[in-house]
Each structure stands twice: as structure tokens, then as C-alpha cells.
Amino acid sequence: xxxxxxxxxxxxxxxxxxxxxxxxxxxxxxxxxxxxxxxxxxxxxxxxxxxxxxxxxxxxxxxxxxxxxxxxxxxxxxxxxxxxxxxxxxxxxxxxxxxxxxxxxxxxxxxxxxxxxxxxxxxxxxxxxxxxxxxxxxxxxxxxxxxxxxxxxxxxxxxxxxxxxxxxxxxxxxxxx
Numbered sequence: 001x002x003x004x005x006x007x008x009x010x011x012x013x014x015x016x017x018x019x020x021x022x023x024x025x026x027x028x029x030x031x032x033x034x035x036x037x038x039x040x041x042x043x044x045x046x047x048x049x050x051x052x053x054x055x056x057x058x059x060x061x062x063x064x065x066x067x068x069x070x071x072x073x074x075x076x077x078x079x080x081x082x083x084x085x086x087x088x089x090x091x092x093x094x095x096x097x098x099x100x101x102x103x104x105x106x107x108x109x110x111x112x113x114x115x116x117x118x119x120x121x122x123x124x125x126x127x128x129x130x131x132x133x134x135x136x137x138x139x140x141x142x143x144x145x146x147x148x149x150x151x152x153x154x155x156x157x158x159x160x161x162x163x164x165x166x167x168x169x170x171x172x173x174x175x176x177x
Contacts (some may be wrong), residue, residue: 006049006079006081008048008049008078009029009049009079012044012045012048012049015044016033016037016040016041016044018033018034018037019031019032019033019037019041020032020033027080027081027082028081028083028084029081029082029083029084030083030084030086031083031084031085031086032085032086032087033085033087034087035087035089035096038072038085038087038099039099039102041085042072042074042099042102042103043102045074045076045083046074046102046103049076049078049079050076050077050078050079051074051075051076051083052075052076052077053074053075053076053077054074054099054103054105054106054109055073055074055075056073056109057070057071057072057073057099057106057109057110057113058070058071058073058109058113059071059113059116059117059119059141061091061117061141061142061143061144062088063143063144065088066090066091066092067088067089067090067091068088068089068090068091068094068117069086069087069088070086070087070088070089070096070113071084071085071086072084072085072087072099074103089119093120094117094118094119094120095120095121095122096119096120096121096122097122097123098110098123098124098125100121100123100124101123106124107124107125110124110127111124111126111127111128111130112131114127115129115130115131115132115139116139116140116141117139117141117142118138118139118142137150137154138150
């Protein structure tokens with residue numbers, strides 16, 4: 001793709017008021033739609049521009065602005081271009097609409113983001129934990145999460161001194177302090 005957009009993208013972008021975009025490479029675009037416009041943009045890109053492959057949805061915790069950044073990475077096999085659509089949502093309440101009805105694989109990414117960041121996706125088919133099934137702490141990918149504090153509150157410390165280690169230490173080996 002040159003610095004000029006393909007006609008099919010020009011057509012889609014004209015229907016999206018306030019859409020900001022920048023070309024980041026020969027086959028890569030960064031889009032910044034308004035959060036409420038993202039589902040419409042994804043529908044247009046899928047239906048008119050052949051963006052059939054949702055590669056990933058990622059999340060960034062921005063504590064200084066009290067927002068989450070959600071990034072939707074989609075690929076078009078027709079025009080061989082990756083689009084990354086970046087939206088921002090407030091941390092409180094930390095809810096956004098699911099795009100599962102547009103891209104079925106979104107369910108997996110939304111579930112992962114919910115588990116790791118606490119973002120709830122309205123309409124997603126399953127928000128139950130699948131990695132941290134026995135976890136009772138806060139979402140561990142939040143920048144405010146302290147693993148040291150969690151460990152100190154959750155676990156009891158005890159000295160580890162098995163017999164085999166005592167024998168090694170008696171011979172001058174083992175742990176050096």
C-alpha cells in the first residue's frame with residue numbers, strides 16, 4: 001500500500017466522522033475512532049474492506065489518565081493491510097460493548113482482558129476466569145497491582161531448611177549469605 005489509501009478504505013473512512021488515522025508502514029494503519037463508534041467501524045471494515053481476521057484485542061492500563069486503552073488488530077487478506085483501532089474507556093466503570101457478534105474470536109480476547117484487567121464486555125458469551133480460576137485477588141495486570149503486597153498478605157512465610165540442605169551446608173556448601 002502506498003501513502004494513498006485504497007479506495008475501499010477511503011469509502012469506509014468517509015462514513016466515520018471524527019476518525020483519526022495514520023499510516024505506520026506500507027501495510028499498517030493506526031485508527032483512533034471514538035469508543036462508541038468502534039463497533040460501526042469494525043462492521044464497515046469487515047463488510048466492505050474484507051477485514052475478516054481479528055488477530056487480537058489488547059489492553060493497556062493508563063493510571064495517569066485513569067483509562068484503559070483497547071486495541072483491536074484486524075487484517076484484510078484482500079488489501080493485505082493490518083489495522084489497529086485504538087479506543088479509550090474510563091477505568092470506572094470499566095465496561096465496554098463486546099464485538100463478539102462481529103468477530104467470534106473476540107470472545108477469547110475479551111475474556112482474557114476481563115480476567116487480567118477487570119474490563120467487563122457487555123454481551124460477551126463468557127466472562128468466567130479460565131487461567132486464574134482460583135484467584136481471589138485484584139486483576140493482576142493493573143499497574144496498581146503489587147505482586148509483593150499480594151504475596152505478603154496471602155501467604156505465610158516460613159524458613160526452608162530441609163535435612164538434605166543442612167548436610168550440604170555442614171560441608172561448606174549451599175546457601176551463601
